[in-house]
Amino acid sequence: MSGKNFILHQTTSLQREIQNTKAVECACARFKRDMEMTLEASAREGGTVILRQKKLEPEAYEMEVSEDTVVIYGSNDRSFIYALNELSEKYLGILPFGFWNDQEIKVKPYVKIPCGHYQSEENRIRYRGWFINDEVLISHWTAGVSKEYPWEMVFEALLRCGGNLVIPGTDKNSKIYAPIALDMGLMITHHHAEPLGAEMFLRAYPDLEPSYLKYKDLFEGLWKDAIERQKNEEVIWNIGFRGQGDVPFWENDPAYDTPEKRGNLISSIMQEQYDMIREQIPGAVCCTNLYGEILELYRDGHLQIPEDVIMIWADNGYGKMVSRRQGNHNPRVPALPQKGDKGLQGTYYHVSFYDLQAANHSTMLPNSMEFVEKELNNAMDHGITDLWVINASNIKPHVYPLSFIANLWKKKALTAGEHRKTYIREYYGADCTEDQLTCMEQCISRYPDAMLSFGEREDEHAGEQFYNYVVRDFIYGWMRDGAAAPVEELFWCTGESAFDKQMDWFESKCNATCDKIEQLYHDCAVVKGSELWKDSVLLQTEIHKYCLKGSILFAESFRTYQKKEYKKCFFLLGNAVEAYNAAASAMREREHGKWTGFYANDCLTDVKETAYCLKRLMGYVRNLGDGPDFYKWQREVTYSENDAKVVLITNMENHMTDWELYLAGKNMQG
Structure with missing residues (x-):
């Protein structure tokens, strides 16, 4: 032939x-x-x-x-x-x-x-797929077709990547979109906070305390219902017991006040769930997540898990295979089985993470694909080849790392460098010259190096949440007591220091990365003509650039506040508002065609909320410097210097709102 x-x-x-x-x-x-x-x-x-x-x-x-x-x-x-x-x-x-x-x-x-x-070529990973988590963008966007259509496109992309497994959304969404995923040929598994895909206890019984000690039969009833509902589907059954709302159950059940008690309860529940599933489905595949505090219980010998259950080890949300930071607690317990362990092993790995601290949600992972490659190759060396679930969030901001990781689950995987070159030429090649493609490749390679380092470790690079959650935490502390006390929510990064020392730390970190972000943005903007480039790497760099600019202006405003230069502080805060608004606008301006409305529900990072909080702080500062009559600053920015000093009538016009005052006087501030 x-x-x-x-x-x-x-x-x-x-x-x-x-x-x-x-x-x-x-x-x-x-x-x-x-x-x-x-x-x-x-x-x-x-x-x-x-x-x-x-x-x-x-x-x-x-x-x-x-x-x-x-x-x-x-x-x-x-x-x-x-x-x-x-x-x-x-x-x-x-x-x-x-x-x-x-x-x-x-x-x-x-x-x-x-x-x-x-x-066909063999895969290195048996069960491989995505968790469509923190899905606030795609759940409010239709791509101009229907509410279901974006989800169909998610599942289609996963199948085209060779995936076979999905957690099809969080909470209610997982039940809505599971039938579509199953119809398209994917297997289903469950969120670690929703064992067996069961209804959350507090939704089923909103008036009851979610205590297994008190309501054992009700919990078991929910699990039985879940098994009955899904027993004829292709399901990998996630067993375990964490708590309601993705928090440890003992936060709602103080009777379990020691690691031994917690471990004993979880172990007994997992065995019971396992038995319930196997009674209905003899060959069922089960898994359990060693996530957060569960990993610590397992490492300390407090958990007993049925031997043929796939144990899922999670990274910390930043791609490092150690336990995640929770609040100010960051033990970084290694999240890998021992080499040679004969058990079944999997991983729950993030290309997007939501921790209300420093992770990435609207922008791609702030760590390099070389780093991801090293971590996942090491995971495979430790036997983690039975199951990979990748937290894929809203897909579009994370396409590049998702593409790279899908490549890794194949036997003939490309290295990070090889994949980057191929990816750029496949997706951007139609619109660009070879010189432009080389520039793009270099920009993506340099992107992680430009990200703010909030710690000394290799994975401690900040996503866009850092500039938003840290600033909002500062605003909360500032308005709570005039910055007299430290913000405990920031001890995870600043240490237990006074408010002004916390601000020193934040300002120094922002200033240290400012030039790198500016240079990266400049180099990304050199590439002309590619709408996809503008929609992806350039946009994400722009989000970092403007949020960083807003953070620096915010820190500067605090310095003037310390000197009681309240008017100057007020206008610097207004400048910061405009920087955050520019970041929010950058997202909305890249909505075109089917992408119309994609960023409308940016409610997790929520850049526009940071701008709103800063406006509230402007009112607080104006109260200190312009109260109680609120006419002096208005005269100073709208009247001539001579007229402003002659006060026979306090004001001849209506009082301006804070923002009207800012707009009227922002160009006068030196």
Whole structure:
């Protein structure tokens, strides 16, 4: 068959010699859609693609290509899904993140598939997928189609990446979108705070205290209901017992006041859940999360876990395989099994994290892909190859790291450098010259180096939450008691020091990274013509730039406050407001076409809320410097110098609001 080809036309037919399922139906419809997008309409007959059953390893496929047919052999639904996706990517040119990166589609008359035998490549990871978590952007955005459509595009991208597992949202969303994910061919697992995917106790029983000690039967009833609801679905059952609202259960149940009591209870509950599942589904796969305080209990020998349960080790939210920081508590317990451990091992790994401190939500991971590569390769060396769940958040801001990690779960994985080069050329190549692509590659490589270092360790780089949550914590302390007492919420980063010393620390950290962010932004802005670049790396650098600028102005305002220069403080705070508003506007200005409204519900980092809090602080400072009559500053900024000093009538106009006053006088402040 050497030199001969199967000619794939838009008229090529799909023939199924297998059991018809919703997942295969979706895959075939997707492949036909890809053909219609990429191939010209033609009256010429285009041969046949045949789906045929064969005993192979689960998810594996083989293809026999002749001049007349492409026969795809597979053992289950995902075999055929992955095979059709492979044809789409390799021959039609549809990339895994084509939707999320606005891929420019090139239409061709037809494509040639060389005749021969093909077979799928093995993956290094058995169960691999995403947790669609903190999904506040995609849950309020329709892409101009429907509320469900963005979720379908999430699941499609995951399948195109070779994923097979998803936590389809948080809390209510997970139950709404699980049927779509299942219909498309994905397996389901559960949030670590929602064992078995059960209803949260406080939602089912809002008037009761969520105490297992008091309401054991009610908790068990919820678990039984969850098993009954999902027993006919492809589910990896997450067992465990953490608490309501993603907090430890003992915060609501003080009877469990020692590690021994907590560990004993969790161990007994996990065994009970395991038994309940296995009674209904004998071959069920179970997992449990060693997350946060649960990891510490396990490390200290207080947890007993059934031996064939996959133990999921989590990074700290910044990509380092150690326990996460919670509040001011940061033990950094290593989150890896011992080498040679015979148990089943998995990881819950973040490319996005929400900790109300310094993580990234609207911008990509502030640590390098070389760092991620090192951590995940080390995890695999420790046996973590059974399950990977990647916290993918709202997808669009995190496409680059998601793409890299999906590459890592393949046997023929690219290195971080190789992947970066390939990624840039695949997704940005249509609009850019080779020089521009090289510049982009360098900018993405330098991005982590420009991120603010809030600590000495390699992973302690700040996402955009740092500039927002730290500033809002400072505002709270400042308005609470005039900055007389330290802000305890900031002890995690500043140490237990006085308010002004905390501000010294914050200001020095911001100033240390200012030039690097400015230079990175300048270099990113050099690239012209690529809308995707403006939507992604340039936008994220711009968010950091403006939030950092607002932080520095905020710190400067505090210095003037200390000197009782209240008017100057007021206007510096107004300058900070404008910087944060610029960051918020930058996001909204990149909403075009299907992206209209994407950033509208930025309610977690919530840059606009930082601006609002700063405006409240402006009123507090004005009260100190312009009260109780509130006419002096208005005269000073709106009257001539001579008129301002002659006060026969205090004011001839209505009192200005704080913001009106700021706008009237901001250009006069030196």
